[in-house]
Amino acid sequence: MLNEQKVSYSGVQPSGNLTIGNYLGAIKNFSAYSELYKCFYCVVDSHAITVRQVPAELRRRTYETLALYIACGLDPEKNTLYVQSHVPAHTELAWILNCFTMFGELSRMTQFKDKSEKHADNINAGLFTYPVLMASDILLYQTDVVPVGIDQKQHVELCRDIATRFNQLYPDTFTMPEPIISKSGMRIMSLAEPTKKMSKSDENANAVVYILDDKDTMIRKFKRAVTDSDTVVKYAEGKDGINNLMTIYSCFTGKTISEIEKEFEGKGYGDFKLAVGEACADALMPVQEKFRQILADKAYLEEVMKKGADEAAYYARKTLSKVKRKLGFVI
Ligand code: ATP
Ligand code: LTN
Secondary structure, eight states: OBTTBOEEEEEEOOSSOOBHHHIIIIIHHHGGGTTTSEEEEEEOHHHHTTSOOOHHHHHHHHHHHHHHHHHTTOOTTTEEEEEGGGOTHHHHHHHHHHTTSOHHHHHTOHHHHHHHHHTTTOOOHHHHHHHHHHHHHHHHTTOSEEEOOGGGHHHHHHHHHHHHHHHHHSTTOSOOOEEEOOSTTSOOBOSSSTTSBOOTTOSOGGGOOBTTOOHHHHHHHHHTOOOOSOOOOOOOTTOHHHHHHHHHHHHHHOOOHHHHHHHTTTOOHHHHHHHHHHHHHHHHHHHHHHHHHHHTOHHHHHHHHHHHHHHHHHHHHHHHHHHHHHHTOOO
């Protein structure tokens, strides 16, 4: 809570081109809180450098991620939109919280295990303490809700454990955050390997539909999506590919699974895949158009970043000073 208002906080890494997984699992749900909550949505560039980034690309994607936030309906007048590295309190609090996080807890994080496997030549300490920086992001703003995809639930739970530990030693420091996982877009899977999460850092571009793909590319990717040898459009165990496409179609059209099963009764996978591609393109073309307009105005984006960082820094400083006082730092 900040000034009697509930707080929503989330972040996206500028580590690649954003996918429909990022859109349906996270960004699309951010705007649901804009009216009633004080909302902070961050482009988490400090998190992104836990894996190697090409500097020019990181810079470009930072602008793009901010532009996409706005194109997806986040009004910078109603939401605090900013870049993580512009508010140094995040890394300052992260050091402090590192001293309240156990080695064993961090070793259990599945994202760390996955990313260490993927980047075996660069298992750096930042990759290991990544969730502590994420806990700092959340706790600095006295956050109540954290809208994320299910893959981040474990990190939010660790954040709660860190907050509980800190609050036990120094009462009334942090608000206890709740993860909010949207039911429908919980976990969008890869089109090539539907048992694996669709991820923006996937090397196989055909496995992933990007928010900025053009219509023909979207339709082609859905056409090639891996399914099964059955022909009936039905949500069932073992039909991971079809289940995933049904989830995506349901998210973009608002139709329920049983409505979709009825709609495609007697039709084959080909018709269904085409419909998914079209629904996806119909929903995202207006976002793309807005995105291009916003991205062309760099001065505007810089203004939004600056205003967001000033606003965020004001609240972050308050929490950080409180933490330092409680710890016994001379301030
Ligand atoms: P990377 O591949 O670089 O690890 P990512 O695609 O997993 O990235 P993040 O920046 O880590 O994306 O995630 C941003 C938000 O999008 C998070 O809330 C995450 O839970 C959500 N998200 C990412 N992928 C999916 C997905 N496939 N389905 C649902 N939500 C997702
Ligand atoms: N770890 C998240 C991104 C992230 C985040 C946050 C999400 C960084 N800080 C704070 C919610 C709240 C990810 O990899 N998707």
